[in-house]
Amino acid sequence: MSQHTQALTEFLAGLSYEQLPEAVVSRTEDLFLDWLASALASQAAHPIPLFERYAQKMGPATGPAQILVNGRSSSAYFAALVNAASSHLVEQDDLHNSSVLHPATVVFPAALAAAQDLGKSGRELILASVAGYEAGIRIGEFLGRSHYRIFHTTATVGTLAAAVAVGKLLDFDQQQFTYLLGSAGTQAAGLWEFLRDAADSKQLHTAKAAADGLLAAYMTAEGLTGAQNILEGEQGMAAGMSSDADPSKLSDRLGSRWALPETSFKFHASCRHTHPAADALLDLMQREGLQADDISKVVTRVHQGAIDVLGRVVVPQTVHQAKFSMGTVLGLIAVYGKAGLPEFEQYSLTDSRIGTFRDKVEMQLDPEVDGAYPQRWLGRVVVTTTDGRTLHGSIDEPKGDPGNTLSRAELEDKFRRLVAFSGACDADQAGALVARVWALREQADMSQVSLAGGIDNE
Numbered sequence: 001m002s003q004h005t006q007a008l009t010e011f012l013a014g015l016s017y018e019q020l021p022e023a024v025v026s027r028t029e030d031l032f033l034d035w036l037a038s039a040l041a042s043q044a045a046h047p048i049p050l051f052e053r054y055a056q057k058m059g060p061a062t063g064p065a066q067i068l069v070n071g072r073s074s075s076a077y078f079a080a081l082v083n084a085a086s087s088h089l090v091e092q093d094d095l096h097n098s099s100v101l102h103p104a105t106v107v108f109p110a111a112l113a114a115a116q117d118l119g120k121s122g123r124e125l126i127l128a129s130v131a132g133y134e135a136g137i138r139i140g141e142f143l144g145r146s147h148y149r150i151f152h153t154t155a156t157v158g159t160l161a162a163a164v165a166v167g168k169l170l171d172f173d174q175q176q177f178t179y180l181l182g183s184a185g186t187q188a189a190g191l192w193e194f195l196r197d198a199a200d201s202k203q204l205h206t207a208k209a210a211a212d213g214l215l216a217a218y219m220t221a222e223g224l225t226g227a228q229n230i231l232e233g234e235q236g237m238a239a240g241m242s243s244d245a246d247p248s249k250l251s252d253r254l255g256s257r258w259a260l261p262e263t264s265f266k267f268h269a270s271c272r273h274t275h276p277a278a279d280a281l282l283d284l285m286q287r288e289g290l291q292a293d294d295i296s297k298v299v300t301r302v303h304q305g306a307i308d309v310l311g312r313v314v315v316p317q318t319v320h321q322a323k324f325s326m327g328t329v330l331g332l333i334a335v336y337g338k339a340g341l342p343e344f345e346q347y348s349l350t351d352s353r354i355g356t357f358r359d360k361v362e363m364q365l366d367p368e369v370d371g372a373y374p375q376r377w378l379g380r381v382v383v384t385t386t387d388g389r390t391l392h393g394s395i396d397e398p399k400g401d402p403g404n405t406l407s408r409a410e411l412e413d414k415f416r417r418l419v420a421f422s423g424a425c426d427a428d429q430a431g432a433l434v435a436r437v438w439a440l441r442e443q444a445d446m447s448q449v450s451l452a453g454g455i456d457n458e
Helices: 003-014 022-041 048-058 076-086 104-118 122-150 153-169 174-185 201-222 237-241 247-251 272-288 304-310 326-336 341-347 352-358 367-372 408-422 427-438
Strands: 295-302 361-365 379-385 390-395
Touching (some): 003 122, 003 174, 022 122, 022 427, 048 076, 048 201, 076 104, 076 201, 104 122, 104 201, 122 237, 122 304, 153 174, 153 201, 272 295, 272 304, 272 326, 272 379, 272 390, 295 304, 295 326, 295 367, 304 361, 326 341, 326 352, 326 361, 341 408
Parallel strands (some): 295 361
Antiparallel strands (some): 379 390
């Protein structure tokens, strides 16, 4: 085992709730509410019912953990599976910039399911979630940009992040965390090819990451051993999945740098790679008083990761694929002033103005933007107007980034909008769920807490 993996596993084993700064605890609650909103927003939306039916067919009739979109109970494994799938569908879940990881959609489903199964407290759930974020973010940074070009980091690294969260609930020691990473890492998978076909694999990625992470933790608790150098070994993750791995990232300022608060919230309901350009275009149009018809061309100056992911989508075939189309997202911004769930659902595929605007948009690699990525996601657009002007738009911190974050009032508003979109619960039920999350640290037993839409067992 390398010194960096050892430092990480020692940190995870020794981490206690009392060590967490108040800012980390409160931000974990913020992220949990944001995750819950995404999970409930996908109620009844394809392909989530497929995961529900699979859990109903293969899992127990009832169990200790709750499936959020339908309020049914199941085993921890199947609850984690469905809840992770549902929270990654509407493209509103969080993202950590430098690791290019969506931590919430893999950490919280596994941690909540295990906490309900084991009867753990809200504080124990928070501690476990912090452990999952801290480990997952550092492992994502360790694997580097090259990993993300082919592999969906939330699927691969997400398996380890979920495993760590559950391992913390199981009170693992350093050796158990080492075995746990080995068993989780050997299961890590998830490829970007699905984007070319508008396939449903993205939800399968997060479902399997959360469930397989939980599997690795529960099996480790039973005595299953795992590779002790899965991250840096000669036939480990970096060897097979990266060409620019940096082992020092695994132990970067453990205990002094808290990575969880660095995580960004999503403002627009689209792939995060579109957000910097969307904000830059919106700011420019408002500044110049432009309408969509005033624009003849938009060049988005982007990082290579945006081209790798968004360049696969030329003419989107589904609403979900439209969220990975730079032109479609900017079309919604230009025509409607926003790119939220209703705009995507109602207009992204059917409004001819969006298709027309999409054809005006092109992406170009920009050395400044690419050099700043992934630590910073810069927004740069060059707009040519129909009357021949060339205008420049620039955003250094997209809405939702730590330096331009969402307040609790904005998070509550986002939560209410998302659950209203799916009809998961009414306004009173939404208010009750928000209050329940803000009191998360006071919950004595998570098995007694319902977080399903429209369900109130208290």
